[in-house]
Amino acid sequence: MTEVNFTVDSSGARYAGDEKKPLLWVLREDLGQTQTKFGCGAGLCGACSVYVDDKLVRSCVLPISTVQNKVVRTISGLDDELGQRLKAAWERFEVAQCGYCQPGFILASHRLLSQTPPGQSLKWESISNLCRCATYERMRRAIEAVHAERPSP
Amino acid sequence: MERPLISRRELLKNAAGLTVGLGLVISLPVPHIEGVPRTDGLVLQTFVRVFQDNRIEIVVAKSEMGQGVSSSLALLIADEMDADWELVSVRLEAELAAYKDPNGWGGTAGSTSVRTQFKRLRKVGANVRALLLSAASQQFGIPHQDLRAERSYVFDKNGQRLASFGELCAFAAHIPLPTAVSLKSPEQWTLIGKDTASKGSRAKAEGRVSYGIDTRLPGMLYAAVRQPRVFGARIANAAELQDKIAAPYRLLQKDQTLFVVGPSYWQAQNLIQALPVRYDVPNVVRESQQDLIEAKLMAAVRREGGISVSKAGDGKGALGLCEQTLEAEYFGPLLAHHTMEPMNGTAWVDAQHCEFWLPTQDGESSLALIAQTLERAPDTVQVHITAMGGGFGRRIEIDYVEQLIFVAKNIGVPVQLIWSRPEDTQHDFYRPAFAAKLKGGLSGQELRVWSGKNAGPSIAKRKRPSLELDRSSVEGFAETPYDIAHFEAEHEDLELGVPLGYWRSVGLSQNLFFTESFLDEIAFAAGRDPLALRLSLLKGKPRLQKLLERLREVSQWETSPDRQRMGMALLEGFGSLAAMAAKVSVVDKRLKVEQLWCVVDCGLVVHPKGAEAQVQGGALFGLAAALNGKITVKDGQIEQAYFSDLPFLKLADSPRVEVVFMPSDAAMGGLGEVAVPLAAPAVCNAIFRATGQRIRRLPIRDFSFPS
Numbered sequence A: 001m002t003e004v005n006f007t008v009d010s011s012g013a014r015y016a017g018d019e020k021k022p023l024l025w026v027l028r029e030d031l032g033q034t035q036t037k038f039g040c041g042a043g044l045c046g047a048c049s050v051y052v053d054d055k056l057v058r059s060c061v062l063p064i065s066t067v068q069n070k071v072v073r074t075i076s077g078l079d080d081e082l083g084q085r086l087k088a089a090w091e092r093f094e095v096a097q098c099g100y101c102q103p104g105f106i107l108a109s110h111r112l113l114s115q116t117p118p119g120q121s122l123k124w125e126s127i128s129n130l131c132r133c134a135t136y137e138r139m140r141r142a143i144e145a146v147h148a149e150r151p152s153p
Numbered sequence B: 001m002e003r004p005l006i007s008r009r010e011l012l013k014n015a016a017g018l019t020v021g022l023g024l025v026i027s028l029p030v031p032h033i034e035g036v037p038r039t040d041g042l043v044l045q046t047f048v049r050v051f052q053d054n055r056i057e058i059v060v061a062k063s064e065m066g067q068g069v070s071s072s073l074a075l076l077i078a079d080e081m082d083a084d085w086e087l088v089s090v091r092l093e094a095e096l097a098a099y100k101d102p103n104g105w106g107g108t109a110g111s112t113s114v115r116t117q118f119k120r121l122r123k124v125g126a127n128v129r130a131l132l133l134s135a136a137s138q139q140f141g142i143p144h145q146d147l148r149a150e151r152s153y154v155f156d157k158n159g160q161r162l163a164s165f166g167e168l169c170a171f172a173a174h175i176p177l178p179t180a181v182s183l184k185s186p187e188q189w190t191l192i193g194k195d196t197a198s199k200g201s202r203a204k205a206e207g208r209v210s211y212g213i214d215t216r217l218p219g220m221l222y223a224a225v226r227q228p229r230v231f232g233a234r235i236a237n238a239a240e241l242q243d244k245i246a247a248p249y250r251l252l253q254k255d256q257t258l259f260v261v262g263p264s265y266w267q268a269q270n271l272i273q274a275l276p277v278r279y280d281v282p283n284v285v286r287e288s289q290q291d292l293i294e295a296k297l298m299a300a301v302r303r304e305g306g307i308s309v310s311k312a313g314d315g316k317g318a319l320g321l322c323e324q325t326l327e328a329e330y331f332g333p334l335l336a337h338h339t340m341e342p343m344n345g346t347a348w349v350d351a352q353h354c355e356f357w358l359p360t361q362d363g364e365s366s367l368a369l370i371a372q373t374l375e376r377a378p379d380t381v382q383v384h385i386t387a388m389g390g391g392f393g394r395r396i397e398i399d400y401v402e403q404l405i406f407v408a409k410n411i412g413v414p415v416q417l418i419w420s421r422p423e424d425t426q427h428d429f430y431r432p433a434f435a436a437k438l439k440g441g442l443s444g445q446e447l448r449v450w451s452g453k454n455a456g457p458s459i460a461k462r463k464r465p466s467l468e469l470d471r472s473s474v475e476g477f478a479e480t481p482y483d484i485a486h487f488e489a490e491h492e493d494l495e496l497g498v499p500l501g502y503w504r505s506v507g508l509s510q511n512l513f514f515t516e517s518f519l520d521e522i523a524f525a526a527g528r529d530p531l532a533l534r535l536s537l538l539k540g541k542p543r544l545q546k547l548l549e550r551l552r553e554v555s556q557w558e559t560s561p562d563r564q565r566m567g568m569a570l571l572e573g574f575g576s577l578a579a580m581a582a583k584v585s586v587v588d589k590r591l592k593v594e595q596l597w598c599v600v601d602c603g604l605v606v607h608p609k610g611a612e613a614q615v616q617g618g619a620l621f622g623l624a625a626a627l628n629g630k631i632t633v634k635d636g637q638i639e640q641a642y643f644s645d646l647p648f649l650k651l652a653d654s655p656r657v658e659v660v661f662m663p664s665d666a667a668m669g670g671l672g673e674v675a676v677p678l679a680a681p682a683v684c685n686a687i688f689r690a691t692g693q694r695i696r697r698l699p700i701r702d703f704s705f706p707s
């Protein structure tokens, strides 16, 4: 039995239990936060993506013990300017079909854009998430639009 | 025949249980239809709620799995109502009992929703508008014909705004219902066929949609599932397993399926995984091998005979008279659905409750199964159809509902059952594997004879064993859009020992690959352009000709510098017409699909934004299967488990997709599936043109490409 204290989207969270339990299931079961999705449980689809501090992780394979004193940011807390722009673009381009994978994709796109200086080309391969509805066409248009909006240095 | 509307006042409560206002519920009661058995207790209604603050809520009688049906259907009502679309919300989660299409099956499949509901839902909207106008007429003493509605307000003939719909609803609840309401003419539509925004895009982007798996109930437990990996295997050591699971977890068994139930799904899954289950494996398993399955299918198509499913002219008999004949054999593998949200369901069954939350495409059968299994009257069963993370045909099956009923009944507290990803992959109802052999006869450059045989298992026979011919096995094979003098198609039905089901676009998903690839082979043999050859075979079919002309333009079929790397395919199905061109490249032995163009004629496009999304997604869904999709069998079990074995399309590999709709006044066709079957033949035909390599079996990833 381990105790883990961490922050989820600016609220304090506390977990006591098996230290191996993945962050995804602590969020979904212990904290009742279902915005982060279960797709495979094996780190392969990205539906469960969250930021831990500034690192994008697949929470289905991340033991809860590793988030001690860290800040977890889910889709709900992704409200910095880039996050807001991405969500707005997702709405404008109507990217989502079933929508199940989309929180993970928005987080992955957030990381891609944070790492790509304005004006530089986007490395699409860095997003390895899966969307079974195959919304890739609109997703790419949305990401490109947000990228283009950003002022060049 | 539809009966008049009824209306009633209702206290509406918000989530916190506070009364937020009086609303008017206007609902359409069920007419009894001759010959359609009526399930007692099911009140079949479509809801429109108008609130005093002028919001409107529309509850749609279909399952939303990402195909946009909630927007498409709601806007039919909203347009006729003259509602302000911004003020309309569409409810995804609704009780099954509250609604059902009185005209047929209550499920969602076959790209039929918008087509079948088009008139009916517009009538609902028109009735609501008429009712509100009558209310305004009486309240303001102005004749009905001097009033008009626009964007949720009623105006007089001088353009003076009189009242909002919301302000009128309390009054409207007391007045008799209008009869003989007429529908708008197409020029009067404000939402249908326009760039109307889809509902729910924002909520999905913010992760605010509650899918089946997100259902949370007080004190809810979770159930993990373990089914025998080998089809037909039986648990040999059931007695030894009980004491391996300690409280608070419990082990349950139903037939050969095990469940571990307890406070954490993650823990339950670990426990069930670790259970030392031994299985008795049936003898037939030795024969359940991928190469044997394929050999069996190939042997069948090479054999003479089978069921003759269509014949024109002298059929295959005319082959002997041709100057040139060619033949080719094709194979399409088993495929899984892989919905992103795995199979799951939530239930609360005890003395006071019998309530289910199901991400299902078939709420009606689910409800019937629950009532029957639990021996309850259907009107004491509540089924909520939740949002779902993809369906693609998988959620027509209710195997997981059956498991859930069993677990919920035995546990007696709220419980959510979740399949692991490997369970979901290995216990799917697969798109059947099929093979085909096609023969063509040419006289000069003209295609004169077409004969083909396909072989594969029937999906429908599982439920109707006496069925002679399963139409879905031969759709797109028994008939082609082309005018060919001598035509013959045969089919042989084979059992493969693998569970089969409906996979987005069903029979066309494999048959179109066979026929449209072979037509491309014929074009090459005849020395003709594939598009021009098709056009020459479509005399007297102006819609199809126009479609191909448009494809020629948008893809620059003849003028593009890349035309030697392009291929195409054509489809007639689901009441629609569609064609696709694909452009590929091979660089460093790596195949890349660079672009897809889709041209679609589905008659009236009710919701263009949603329609485009369906075609874009469908094209890429089909491409993912063509490039990477396969399920293989070894020793009676499915070899694949996770996405690593099934690398479906990723963002970087995804080509650009351009979609063009052809305006037409033909009857409305479906959209959710049309693009899916086109991808495999269009891309394989492009590969042939680019590399000279003809791909006759899928998936494409099994081939390598010299540069």
Ligand code: FES
Pocket (backbone or CB within 6 Å): A037, A038, A039, A040, A041, A042, A043, A044, A045, A046, A047, A048, A049, A058, A059, A060, A061
């Ligand atoms: S659920 Fe975590 S990567 Fe798929």
Ligand code: FES
Pocket (backbone or CB within 6 Å): A096, A097, A098, A099, A100, A101, A102, A130, A131, A132, A133, A134, A135, B066, B340, B389, B390
């Ligand atoms: S939108 Fe359905 S899986 Fe991505």
